[in-house]
Amino acid sequence: xxxxxxxxxxxxxxxxxxxxxxxxxxxxxxxxxxxxxxxxxxxxxxxxxxxxxxxxxxxxxxxxxxxxxxxxxxxxxxxxxxxxxxxxxxxxxxxxxxxxxxxxxxxxxxxxxxxxxxxxxxxxxxxxxxxxxxxxxxxxxxxxxxxxxxxxxxxxxxxxxxxxxxxxxxxxxxxxxxxxxxxxxxxxxxxxxxxxxxxxxxxxxxxxxxxxxxxxxxxxxxxxxxxxxxxxxxxxxxxxxxxxxxxxxxxxxxxxxxxxxxxxxxxxxxxxxxxxxxxxxxxxxxxxxxxxxxxxxxxxxxxxxxxxxxxxxxxxxxxxxxxxxxxxxxxxxxxxxxxxxxxxxxxxxxxxxxxxxxxxxxxx
Ligand SMILES: CSC[C@H]1O[C@H](OP(=O)(O)O)[C@H](O)[C@@H]1O
Numbered sequence: 001x002x003x004x005x006x007x008x009x010x011x012x013x014x015x016x017x018x019x020x021x022x023x024x025x026x027x028x029x030x031x032x033x034x035x036x037x038x039x040x041x042x043x044x045x046x047x048x049x050x051x052x053x054x055x056x057x058x059x060x061x062x063x064x065x066x067x068x069x070x071x072x073x074x075x076x077x078x079x080x081x082x083x084x085x086x087x088x089x090x091x092x093x094x095x096x097x098x099x100x101x102x103x104x105x106x107x108x109x110x111x112x113x114x115x116x117x118x119x120x121x122x123x124x125x126x127x128x129x130x131x132x133x134x135x136x137x138x139x140x141x142x143x144x145x146x147x148x149x150x151x152x153x154x155x156x157x158x159x160x161x162x163x164x165x166x167x168x169x170x171x172x173x174x175x176x177x178x179x180x181x182x183x184x185x186x187x188x189x190x191x192x193x194x195x196x197x198x199x200x201x202x203x204x205x206x207x208x209x210x211x212x213x214x215x216x217x218x219x220x221x222x223x224x225x226x227x228x229x230x231x232x233x234x235x236x237x238x239x240x241x242x243x244x245x246x247x248x249x250x251x252x253x254x255x256x257x258x259x260x261x262x263x264x265x266x267x268x269x270x271x272x273x274x275x276x277x278x279x280x281x282x283x284x285x286x287x288x289x290x291x292x293x294x295x296x297x298x299x300x301x302x303x304x305x306x307x308x309x310x311x312x313x314x315x316x317x318x319x320x321x322x323x324x325x326x327x328x329x330x331x332x333x334x335x336x337x338x339x340x341x342x343x344x345x346x347x348x349x350x351x352x353x354x355x356x357x358x359x360x361x362x363x364x
Contacts, residue, residue: 001168001182001215003032009173010057011064011127013120014038018071020064024051025169029210030308040069040082047089047096050201054170055244055280056134059095060127062086066103067119074112079104091293092253092331093244094282099126127172133277134174136345141180141240141275142187144341144348148237148271149189157218158184159237161194161227164255165207166242166275176275177240178211180343185217193219194236196227198255200302200328224257228264239265240273240343246281248363250336250351251288256329262338271340274351278344281356283363288333299326 001008011022019038026049027033035051037043043065046052052061069082083100090096106122107115149158166177174182184191193212198204205221212219222230230236239261245253252258252274265272285291303320320326339351342359349359357363 001173003214010052010169011060011172013124018068022046022052025053025207026051027314029206030314038068040065040085043068044085044089047086054165055093055095056130056171056277058090058093059099059279060123060130060172062096063099063103063123063126066100067116067123070107070116070119074115079107090295092295095279098279102126130172130277131174133345134171134176134179137176137275137277137343138174138179138183140347141343142183144273145180145184145189145191155190157190157192159192159194159235161196161236161239162208163196163204163241163258163261164198165203167208167211169207169211170242176277177242179275180240181217182215185215191217193217194230195219195221196224196257197221198257199224227261231264231268231270236270238271238273240275243274243276243280244331245292246274246276246342247285247288248283248356249286249353250339250342250356252334252339253288253292253331254334256332259332259334262334266338272338273341273343274339275343278360292333295330297328297330299328302326302328
């Protein structure tokens with residue numbers, strides 16, 4: 001998307017045609033920093049420490065990590081080793097495993113001397129594919145927003161709640177949950193977005209709010225606990241979120257707090273949509289609650305908060321007593337029964353095994 005007058009993706013190949021450059025999201029919205037990464041260890045750190053985050057972007061970053069490894073050592077052993085190194089950086093987003101599996105599938109049959117060039121080519125294709133998938137998700141989600149707008153008085157605003165950041169910063173471009181919002185804004189449909197701050201890392205307050213402001217989308221930041229209240233008072237027309245892993249049965253694993261929004265939406269008859277590209281579907285898993293590994297991150301992310309001080313410095317402050325332990329499960333699972341529809345690149349699927357098989361019959 002555009003940052004000021006210049007178009008950016010979240011990740012791109014450096015001029016040296018070996019390393020990649022990324023937007024280091026840890027510093028947004030206060031500083032826009034670009035980092036160049038040229039080693040597998042650097043790629044692993046960037047994923048694990050959330051310089052880059054968001055399921056699709058994690059996958060693309062890992063794909064480039066494999067390409068960097070093939071430049072250093074294109075052997076089968078090195079290909080397996082980089083798979084292991086990057087796979088263990090974050091356990092929940094399935095796009096990471098999907099991208100690593102795809103790169104290994106694509107490279108294994110090739111002679112080692114062909115692998116580096118082929119790896120960069122395939123990583124670039126995966127990045128371009130992500131952009132295309134998200135555009136298509138945007139078109140399919142736009143139809144839902146248009147239908148909601150048609151039921152309101154002419155010119156009345158469509159109020160959308162989103163949780164965490166499933167925006168262009170979570171992907172290569174456009175985002176998943178934000179793609180329909182961006183297309184609706186471009187189409188002149190009056191939309192307004194309630195942005196969940198999304199504790200503890202505040203991806204909403206720091207990233208989604210920055211995205212909305214940058215793209216001129218009217219938005220209001222709210223605390224995570226306000227969404228149910230707004231739904232009870234008829235202030236939310238739809239919820240749209242992203243996902244890190246959706247099961248073959250339609251269970252949705254997403255940022256912690258998503259489940260609570262789905263419960264409030266169900267209790268108030270607010271449609272609850274999940275936007276996802278098909279690489280985010282884990283066809284090997286049925287029961288999300290029982291089978292999806294939930295990342296436990298450091299309790300320091302709960303106890304310490306990043307912000308900008310009065311003199312403009314970005315700093316961390318402690319919000320709890322020094323000795324207070326903190327738990328930090330990073331994701332939760334929303335059962336399919338609470339999901340109105342899955343907005344995929346092919347259309348809106350029912351959140352069920354039948355619904356997904358109908359949309360992706362080749363996965364039967
Ligand atoms: C389009 S995937 C976005 C998804 O990823 C986020 O998690 P994290 O910031 O920890 O990588 C969050 O669950 C978003 O919905």
